[in-house]
Amino acid sequence: xxxxxxxxxxxxxxxxxGYDATEPIRVSRFLIRDYHAKKRWLSVPEIFxxxxxxxxxxxAQDVGTEAQQEFFSQLGMLQPARVELPEVGxxxxxxxxxxxxxxxxxxxxxxxVSPLQLATGVAAMVNGGLVHRATLIRNxxxxxxxxxxxxxxxxxxxxxxxxxxxxENGTGKNASAEGYVVGGKTGTADKPANxxxxxxxxxxxxxxxxxxxxPRYVVLPVLDEPQxxxxxxxxxxxxxxxxxxxxxxxxxxxxxxGVRPIDExxxxxxxxxxxxxxxE
Numbered sequence: 001x002x003x004x005x006x007x008x009x010x011x012x013x014x015x016x017x018g019y020d021a022t023e024p025i026r027v028s029r030f031l032i033r034d035y036h037a038k039k040r041w042l043s044v045p046e047i048f049x050x051x052x053x054x055x056x057x058x059x060a061q062d063v064g065t066e067a068q069q070e071f072f073s074q075l076g077m078l079q080p081a082r083v084e085l086p087e088v089g090x091x092x093x094x095x096x097x098x099x100x101x102x103x104x105x106x107x108x109x110x111x112x113v114s115p116l117q118l119a120t121g122v123a124a125m126v127n128g129g130l131v132h133r134a135t136l137i138r139n140x141x142x143x144x145x146x147x148x149x150x151x152x153x154x155x156x157x158x159x160x161x162x163x164x165x166x167x168e169n170g171t172g173k174n175a176s177a178e179g180y181v182v183g184g185k186t187g188t189a190d191k192p193a194n195x196x197x198x199x200x201x202x203x204x205x206x207x208x209x210x211x212x213x214x215p216r217y218v219v220l221p222v223l224d225e226p227q228x229x230x231x232x233x234x235x236x237x238x239x240x241x242x243x244x245x246x247x248x249x250x251x252x253x254x255x256x257x258g259v260r261p262i263d264e265x266x267x268x269x270x271x272x273x274x275x276x277x278x279x280e
Contacts, residue, residue: 001185001207003056003063003106004048004162005125006071009155012062015275018043021054027100032057035188035237045275048162049170051186053107060106061099068102074150075121075131077113084136089114108189109197119220122207126163126183126215129156164212164273175208175243177250179261181269183212184246186238191225201225206242210250211259213272221245 007013021042024033034052047055060068072078080088092112094101104110113121116134124131130147139145151159163183166172171186187205190197205222209215221242232240254261262269 001122001125001159001163002071002075003060004044005151005155005159006063006068007044007059008158009151010063010067013044013059015044015158015161019047019055019058021047021052021058023054025054025057025103027103032103043277045162045165045277048185049165051107051171051188056106057103060102063102065097065099065102068105069097071150072111074148075117075124076133077111077117077121081114081117081120081134083116083134091117108187115220115222118207119218122185122209122220123215123218124150125159126156126209126212126218128153160209160212160215161273161275163209165275167208169277171237171239172206172208172243174239175206175246177210177247177254179264180250180254180259181211181213181262181264181273182208182246182250183210183215183273184208184243186243188237188239202236204236204238204240204242206238206246208243208246208250210254211262213269216259217250217253217257219246219249221249 008015018041021034022039024031032053034054036050038050042052042055077091078093080090094110101110120131120134129149129151131150132145132147160183163185167176167182167184172184175182175184184207187207189203190199191201191203203222203224204226205220208219210217223241226236226241228234228236
């Protein structure tokens with residue numbers, strides 16, 4: 001989400017642009033590869049929809065290391081969350097922040113933040129581009145709290161369309177809660193160990209926003225070392241184990257929160273959120 005937002009907002013790529021994801025990227029003795037490789041040129045929506053590590057890494061390279069650092073700093077992800085709790089941990093960030101870190105961070109490795117920080121950042125990407133400080137204290141007034149612009153309204157609109165695409169056609173189909181117009185993004189990371197990664201030990205998540213055409217809520221379940229079963233066809237990735245949680249939470253809480261289901265096939269909604277894919 002953040003890599004696409006950065007690249008679109010900084011103007012290094014357009015929504016209609018893309019990158020060559022035919023071959024893995026070799027960095028020293030390591031390879032950056034795609035989990036379900038398409039082995040072809042991918043448009044920006046396809047990179048997002050298919051979770052292409054190769055495409056994201058190339059996008060981040062075009063953004064640049066300094067700009068990436070500045071973006072995450074503005075989001076508040078390079079320091080502890082400023083929330084009303086004493087037990088707040090510090091994010092894990094690379095030092096020094098090398099070009100290889102820029103690439104791995106682009107698809108979710110090499111940096112760790114709290115779920116609260118992630119949800120706060122995603123909220124800023126979908127709410128029109130404004131980052132609000134997270135708080136546990138209810139605001140009794142109708143006046144909005146102070147906020148800082150992080151991306152343009154246009155970029156935020158494009159991110160919402162990308163997140164909707166994931167739920168409609170990509171890895172997040174299991175998050176679809178009928179009538180609530182969910183948008184989101186999968187997150188599946190190998191757990192680090194001994195200078196590398198434990199391939200069968202995952203942190204799987206899915207972040208969803210709804211109703212994504214005019215977001216009011218973000219839902220973020222995170223599972224520590226989930227295990228696949230028959231229902232998930234043996235997979236333990238975010239799209240299989242975390243996305244269904246988002247669906248159930250939204251279906252149960254939506255009515256309690258006063259979010260009315262709507263016709264997801266309405267022409268005006270399709271026009272506002274649709275993306276044309278140029279598949280080969």
